[in-house]
Amino acid sequence: MKELFDEKHKKALEKARDRKLEIYQKIDGVRQIDDELAKTGLKVYAEALKKQSAVPLEDRIALLREENLNLQHARADLLTAAGYPADYTKPDFECKKCSDTGYVGIDPCDCLISALRRESYETSGLGALLKYQDFDNFDISMYPEKSRRMMKFIYEEAKKFAENFGNTDVNGNLLFYGGTGLGKTHLSSAIGKRLIDRGFYVVYDTALNIMHAFEKERFSKTDVQTSTDRYFECDLLIIDDLGSEFMSSFTHAMLYDIINTRLISGKGTIISTNLSSTEAIKKTYDERIVSRIVGRFRSFCFEGEDIRLITRKQNLNEKNKR
Ligand SMILES: Nc1ncnc2c1ncn2[C@@H]1O[C@H](COP(=O)(O)OP(=O)(O)O)[C@@H](O)[C@H]1O
Ligand SMILES: [Mg+2]
Ligand SMILES: [Zn+2]
Structure with a gap:
């Protein structure tokens, strides 16, 4: 820079x-x-x-x-x-x-700070998501009446998490679960963006990509500093879409290693999964991982109807009106 x-x-x-x-x-x-x-x-x-x-x-x-x-x-x-x-x-x-x-003088200029921020947006892996997924455009009215109270609560907790992050030695961990299209990725990237803006080192990736990165590393012969280090080193790691990938005993071990290492060093982790209950998570994952997650992550169950479908319907209605 x-x-x-x-x-x-x-x-x-x-x-x-x-x-x-x-x-x-x-x-x-x-x-x-x-x-x-x-x-x-x-x-x-x-x-x-x-x-x-x-x-x-x-x-x-x-x-x-x-x-x-x-x-x-x-x-x-x-x-x-x-x-x-x-x-x-x-x-x-x-x-x-x-x-x-x-x-x-000796103070970094605003232009330097925002350049560093833009660079962090890129390297965080959140990239394009940040353009349209933040706290400001998270809309509670997208959820059916009966889910709004719950979703508002989750939204407020996510905001608090982002504001309080780094204030204590141990950064909390969040588990977002529930069906697709309910805003889990949206809220995770809103937290990620806020933390980048606050100067934290944030890494976002899907569980699938993380697994691939470890597989690739395992089978490549070079022993240069590897790209998987960032999953351990970042202040906040967002693991998105856990549960949609095939897990071998190797990838299980890697996942356990990441989560465990981060827990020990007090770093923050957010996990999103489409598995719709902690029971389903237990069925899919190794006992060791589950007991780690259930014990140390605050879990939030997302409810409602797939927002992608709702916006698609709205767009269709708009078109029909014209
Ligand atoms: N509460 C919300 N307000 C506005 N847009 C939302 C909201 N929740 C989700 N979306 C949008 O709907 C789409 C699907 O949401 P996403 O976060 O990817 O769902 P999930 O990760 O739970 O499958 C995204 O484009 C997202 O920006
Ligand atoms: Mg998602
Ligand atoms: Zn300047």
Whole structure:
């Protein structure tokens, strides 16, 4: 990221320098004005050092300032008369606050913070999901009347989880279960986004992808630092769609390893599964995993009707009306 900013900063300066040379060639007098302007600092210094003078220092400096302003005006006039914008040779930084250095003094500039955030969005694996799945567009009225109370409760708890994350040594764990299209992925990515914005290291992946990553690693001969490390290291891991993949004893062991290691180090994990009850989870998974999950995860049962189908119906109705 630092290289990116240095490069941007350097490019803007180089472009300004090229434009200056262009102006010097095309317009007489600008170079002389610039030479004169460059001496302003020295002139002020010289005045300050003068021991005796009838005119007080402030007045002499005010005079210099006026002279400087006149030169700047004259320069701008020359440029505009030749058909250039007055600020043609000024470096055109994307961010005026930090001149594309990424820092204002020693503090990181907002532009650097949001660049880092964008990068985290990409590497988190949430990518596109973040564009349309956050707390703000999570709509309780999408659920049938009788499920709204429950879903509102889950929504509030998810929000609290995201706000309180990192405040204690042990970050909580959530288990979202229930049928498809009920907002489990939506709410998980809303939490993920909030935590990235709060500066946490978040990784999202489907259980299937996680299993594949371990399989791939197992059968590849290279022993370079592997991509599965991030599942252990991140502050929050979101394991989506657990239960839809085929589990071998190897993948079972890997899953247990991830969950267990994260529990021991107090890192947060969110698991979503389409299995619709803890009983079903027990049938599908190894006893060890289940007892780990059931004991240490707060479980939430999502209810309602598949929201994908509801929105599809709504879209059809809209079309028919037209
Ligand atoms: N409460 C909600 N408000 C608005 N959109 C929702 C809500 N719940 C789900 N959706 C949308 O419906 C679709 C399916 O939701 P998703 O979270 O993928 O369901 P699940 O993971 O439970 O199968 C997604 O496009 C999601 O953004
Ligand atoms: Mg889902
Ligand atoms: Zn900036």
